[in-house]
Amino acid sequence: MKLIKLDAIDSTNDFLKSLSSKEELENFTVVTAENQTKGKGQVGGVWKTQAGKNLTMSILVKDFLFDNEQVFNLSVAVSLAVAETLKSINIPNICIKWPNDILSYNKKLVGILIENTLKSDGRIVSVVGIGINVNQTDFDELPNASSIAVISGKPFDKQELAILIVEKLKEKIQFWKTDSENFWKDYFNFLFKKGVPTAFRDNNNQDFMGIIQGVSPIGKLQVLLEDDSVVEFEIKEVKMLY
Template sequence: MKVIKLDAIDSTNDFLKALASQDELDNFTVVTAENQTKGKGQMGSKWQSESGKNLIMSALVKDFLYNNEQVFNLSIVVSLAVIETLKSFDIPNLCIKWPNDIMSYNKKIGGILIENTLKSDGRIVSVVGLGLNVNQTNFTELPHASSLAVITGNTFDKDILPALIIEKIQEKIGLWETNSTDFWKQYFNTLFKKGIPMPFKNGAGQNFMGIIQGVSSIGKIQILLEDDSVSEFDIKEVQMLY
């Protein structure tokens, strides 16, 4: 595993995408940074992180996705890999808030942003960005956020995490063909607030009650509505209120 360590960068995802477009990088090349000035989350949101306290990494993943119908498979692989890695450090009450926020109890400790590029030969090359709150303890402006240090009362060596996470990703990719059904089940069983009546907000800003029933093959969340119908929503179309 090749690791490129940076002190500060606007976005590790953007850096790695630019690097991958110019050079034939090894699969699972990783870029890490101590500080990221323009970190990105889902739907263009910003990822805020104290310099030097947290894990900021992006990884190149090739030769796994071959069409647009498969792209959510990588979200499942990565989110389960992160969950398993954190379990090995005894982080409690871990779950995945759809599509791929990492939660402990009801606090967000990590976020995953996957950006896919379709090459001229039909291959899909993915850059997997991960922000994980490790040793940061001040979240006064982020009431739904926490960190490994806050949750456990311990400090962690964040520099050992990339290799452990990449090892889990590689393991799951290697097993995908024979274990994909089990991985989908694991993902669903790990979902935050599944099967519980919860308030949501749709893309038009309207609040409604619903119960998470599952996730479609292309990654849309399936919500049971009050009229007993099940509707599917994309990431831009619904927000959980919790």
């Protein structure tokens, strides 16, 4: 894989999107940065990270998505790749909080932001942004976050972790192409709070209880409500309270 290492940048996603618009990059080109000043999270949020301590990376993915109805499959592939990589290095109690945050012991370790661009020839080119709390140990301002070093009790090599994730992502994409049923089953098995009564808040600021049943093929969260109806929510429509 081609690896571009930067010292500081506003956003690795923006850098990689700009670069790929100017030249034809090889698939799975990776950009990493020691310091990201304007990292982006889901739904317009901000991804804050301590300079030099964590893994901030973006991966170019081409020739995988060919239909807008398939875009969530990449989210599943990425979250599985990260979750399985962390499990392989013995980080315990790993789960995926819908749609693609990675937790350990209910603490957030990883944020993922995927940005898709539809090209004039109909191809969908994706930039996968992954932020992993690796060696940071101070989370006083982020009580719901933790890091690999805190949970495991030892530091990790960030570049080695990046290489493991990219190789696992290639494997997961191939897995989807050959066995999409078990690909999705693996995602459901990692799903945080699946089958457990959970508190939610909708975008009208109303709280309610529900039980996660699964996720639809286009990425909507399926929740069983107290009246026995199953409702599907988009990411902007509901927040899990935990």
